[in-house]
Amino acid sequence: HPAFDVHAVRRDFPVLQERVNGRPLAWLDNAATTHKPQSVIDRIAYFYQHENSNIHRAAHELAARATDAYEGARERVRRFINAPDVNEVIFVRGTTEAINLVAKSWGWQHIGEGDEIIVSNLEHHANIVPWQQLAAAKGAKLRVIPVDDSGQVLLDEYQKLLNSRTKLVSVTQVSNALGTVVPVKQIVELAHRAGARALVDGAQSISHMRVDVQDIGADFFVFSGHKVFGPTGIGVVWGKREVLEDMPPWQGGGNMIADVTFEKTVFQPIPNKFEAGTGNIADAVGLGAAIDYVNRLGIENIARYEHDLLVYGMRALGDVRGLRLIGTAADKASVMSFTLADYTTAEVGQALNEEGIAVRTGHHCAQPILRRMGVEATVRPSLAFYNTFEEIDRLVAVVQRLSDQRRSR
Numbered sequence: 146h147p148a149f150d151v152h153a154v155r156r157d158f159p160v161l162q163e164r165v166n167g168r169p170l171a172w173l174d175n176a177a178t179t180h181k182p183q184s185v186i187d188r189i190a191y192f193y194q195h196e197n198s199n200i201h202r203a204a205h206e207l208a209a210r211a212t213d214a215y216e217g218a219r220e221r222v223r224r225f226i227n228a229p230d231v232n233e234v235i236f237v238r239g240t241t242e243a244i245n246l247v248a249k250s251w252g253w254q255h256i257g258e259g260d261e262i263i264v265s266n267l268e269h270h271a272n273i274v275p276w277q278q279l280a281a282a283k284g285a286k287l288r289v290i291p292v293d294d295s296g297q298v299l300l301d302e303y304q305k306l307l308n309s310r311t312k313l314v315s316v317t318q319v320s321n322a323l324g325t326v327v328p329v330k331q332i333v334e335l336a337h338r339a340g341a342r343a344l345v346d347g348a349q350s351i352s353h354m355r356v357d358v359q360d361i362g363a364d365f366f367v368f369s370g371h372k373v374f375g376p377t378g379i380g381v382v383w384g385k386r387e388v389l390e391d392m393p394p395w396q397g398g399g400n401m402i403a404d405v406t407f408e409k410t411v412f413q414p415i416p417n418k419f420e421a422g423t424g425n426i427a428d429a430v431g432l433g434a435a436i437d438y439v440n441r442l443g444i445e446n447i448a449r450y451e452h453d454l455l456v457y458g459m460r461a462l463g464d465v466r467g468l469r470l471i472g473t474a475a476d477k478a479s480v481m482s483f484t485l486a487d488y489t490t491a492e493v494g495q496a497l498n499e500e501g502i503a504v505r506t507g508h509h510c511a512q513p514i515l516r517r518m519g520v521e522a523t524v525r526p527s528l529a530f531y532n533t534f535e536e537i538d539r540l541v542a543v544v545q546r547l548s549d550q551r552r553s554r
């Protein structure tokens with residue numbers, strides 16, 4: 146590939162040098178989590194070696210260093226998603242916690258009896274269950290945008306769901322089970338026209354495409370650090386300033402207060418209002434380093450290279466007899482879900498693991514969309530920029546061998 150030196154890139158990721166069952170590791174499980182470049186590992190070690198302190202409230206030098214590092218990471222996130230204001234970036238544990246924060250704070254405040262929350266059929270359980278819980282508590286209703294047989298949302302059906310009772314539309318930008326790229330900008334615009342707020346789940350989009358929250362126009366955008374080459378345990382809620390300022394804190398404690406008496410507490414302004422207690426300081430700093438790394442490669446270069454990998458992989462898998470691709474929307478990123486006739490997905494996953502190839506099998510925390518596609522489980526290879534055409538060839542070779550052995554089973 147001319148524009149992208151994948152072999153140089155791979156040297157930045159120590160774990161990619163691992164061998165599994167005597168074979169070089171082929172990591173095709175990027176939708177579950179991504180690996181960390183040495184620069185991220187080093188940045189976290191540097192934090193503990195030279196900067197470690199609690200933040201925001203001590204007089205000493207290390208507190209200043211740790212605060213600078215943490216707030217520097219917040220600014221990196223702001224620039225990465227093109228948020229207008231750094232105080233709109235709230236650190237949380239990940240996408241799951243991000244959506245729960247919005248449900249518990251904004252949702253608890255704004256959703257009432259008879260109100261409607263719209264999600265799509267594609268959602269990860271993290272973007273279903275919190276709304277279901279909220280709806281059950283408030284007497285509200287969850288409504289679902291259907292998809293076509295390729296796994297793309299049906300916009301005309303969506304428009305029919307919107308009405309004056311719609312209070313929130315919460316959709317993923319990329320499906321973790323099928324890879325469908327959802328037209329979130331259009332969905333958000335229609336939500337706003339109906340007077341609803343909109344949340345975009347960026348867990349699967351953030352590492353594969355340019356994200357511009359001002360262009361998308363949603364009220365909330367959320368993602369996990371570990372899916373974008375950063376550490377686990379750190380993630381982001383971005384929200385529009387006026388929306389966040391109007392929301393109550395969802396957890397109380399230290400760091401989020403301006404003044405406390407037994408009668409009353411005055412809260413800090415955003416973002417601290419939503420960051421009660423000691424946060425995951427080191428991993429926020431690590432996320433900042435991951436963003437620096439992605440910026441050095443260039444997200445457009447990444448997207449172009451991954452597109453070519455995906456087209457190559459989908460075509461090669463599609464040629465295997467007995468293999469059914471699950472999710473064939475025209476606009477896709479990273480994910481190549483499939484089933485293979487006469488094999489369970491676990492058997493395929495096992496055969497791949499024996500050759501050092503890591504994929505996820507099962508329902509991928511997105512049971513409703515798999516059932517919509519007529520299956521309970523898929524084999525799910527998912528790509529990142531450090532994958533190679535050779536790794537896809539290895540994947541296809543194993544699946545082809547299983548396919549060839551079908552009749553002799």
Ligand code: PMP
Nearest residue numbers: 239240241269271321348349369
């Ligand atoms: N939404 C989507 C689309 C996802 O792919 C995931 C992770 N598989 C999540 C939400 C949940 O992310 P986390 O487990 O990092 O909280």
